[in-house]
């Protein structure tokens with residue numbers, strides 16, 4: 001059995017920099033990875049999906065330019081689109097390998113599991129270490145629909161290997177992946193239908209967010225089937241047939257399943273080291289990333305946290321500080337995230353409902369895109385900006401922005417909330433005209449007018 005100072009299981013977004021930093025500082029580090037280096041984000045998540053959407057949105061914007069009097073003919077070279085996606089992904093993946101190797105991390109390409117207290121085995125290698133960090137992420141959760149398992153359905157893992165654009169595509173799931181990749185396929189020319197089991201897309205967000213996105217999807221000729229259950233899936237002669245609960249049938253050459261995630265803990269044998277899982281299989285951690293076993297920590301998606309790269313990466317920064325003896329915890333961060341549909345959704349902090357559920361005396365103001373000069377000039381009519389404030393302290397608690405490049409603009413709120421300043425300061429600041437940014441002080445001004453929603 002080998003001995004190390006640190007074992008990292010899984011090369012996720014937090015595990016990579018942690019392993020590299022420790023090794024660079026002269027510690028003996030072993031990292032186990034059962035698949036490709038860099039985890040979901042780089043290989044089958046953020047990087048390829050956003051590179052894919054760059055092409056899709058270029059096509060979508062060109063088509064919608066007809067609203068400005070510009071008529072473009074679009075020819076999509078799908079193999080070239082996907083080749084670019086894969087080459088960006090591969091270059092990111094190579095840079096991860098270089099970073100780990102240059103730092104002196106011992107990489108073991110094998111599925112790791114616990115074989116004793118703070119003992120990890122993967123392939124032929126067994127290692128004991130005083131500190132172990134689990135960063136094993138999540139995988140697609142595949143619903144138990146009769147017939148599905150026998151078909152060549154796509155998940156985010158296989159999607160980016162597509163070589164030809166399917167003429168027709170079906171997507172099960174109206175969450176992040178379903179909407180981003182579904183809209184992407186449609187904008188590249190696939191006739192796309194999205195199947196949603198409830199009555200909303202992005203059902204964890206305020207209802208107006210989903211309503212706005214559905215209007216946008218309809219403009220891309222996407223059909224969204226609400227309150228619909230898939231009863232059966234069959235695949236013959238290159239075509240999927242989905243039987244719905246209403247007995248209608250849908251057919252397409254591709255089927256993407258995007259119905260949520262499950263934690264990668266099934267093969268970890270976590271109990272061998274005394275690490276407890278919650279009822280959904282996520283690793284239980286305290287406010288300092290500590291599991292129920294002394295010396296064993298978990299970061300990122302597998303610890304049941306909001307599944308975003310910047311969360312996993314920030315976990316790394318905080319855990320590194322904790323391991324260096326600093327007083328840090330995980331719960332005091334301002335959480336922001338975005339959905340890269342067009343229009344985008346940029347979110348930070350609390351919604352009005354979330355604030356009120358916490359017993360905060362909160363209210364919100366909303367400005368529609370149609371009231372923003374920049375949006376009118378650019379022809380972006382879908383979306384809104386909303387800000388939630390605490391009536392007692394005048395501090396800004398959260399924001400929801402749906403609109404052009406909202407993922408960028410929401411960072412203004414992130415900085416303001418992090419700084420803990422009041423909406424008065426936002427109202428007083430002079431922003432550049434005509435920009436989307438200048439709508440933020442305008443939003444604050446609605447509070448003076450007492451024009452609340």
Ligand SMILES: Cc1cc2nc3c(=O)[nH]c(=O)nc-3n(C[C@H](O)[C@H](O)[C@H](O)COP(=O)(O)OP(=O)(O)OC[C@H]3O[C@@H](n4cnc5c(N)ncnc54)[C@H](O)[C@@H]3O)c2cc1C
Pocket residue numbers: 009010011012013014015032033034035036037038039040041042044045046047049050110111112113135136137138156177264267268299300301302306307308309310312
């Ligand atoms: C299609 C898609 C798009 C996304 N887009 C965004 C986005 O735009 N922005 C954003 O912030 N987030 C996005 N995410 C989420 C983001 O990818 C994850 O939140 C992020 O990668 C953090 O993951 P992680 O660090 O927890 O682990 P991961 O990146 O999932 O890495 C876990 C690693 O552990 C390995 N592993 C698992 N079990 C074992 C084992 N037993 N032994 C050895 N190795 C093991 C896996 O092979 C994997 O490499 C997206 C996700 C998907 C699927």
Ligand SMILES: NC(=O)c1ccc[n+]([C@@H]2O[C@H](COP(=O)([O-])OP(=O)(O)OC[C@H]3O[C@@H](n4cnc5c(N)ncnc54)[C@H](O)[C@@H]3O)[C@@H](O)[C@H]2O)c1
Pocket residue numbers: 143172173174175176177178180195196197198201202203230258259260261306307308337338339340
């Ligand atoms: N832009 C981003 O940051 C980004 C992009 C993609 C993914 N992600 C992360 O990855 C996570 C996973 O994405 P996702 O889209 O798989 O999950 P999700 O949780 O966002 O959406 C899953 C959707 O599938 C539906 N669903 C579940 N079971 C179903 C069934 N049997 N039939 C029909 N519908 C069903 C759910 O109601 C939900 O709407 C996200 O929650 C997010 O944290 C982030």
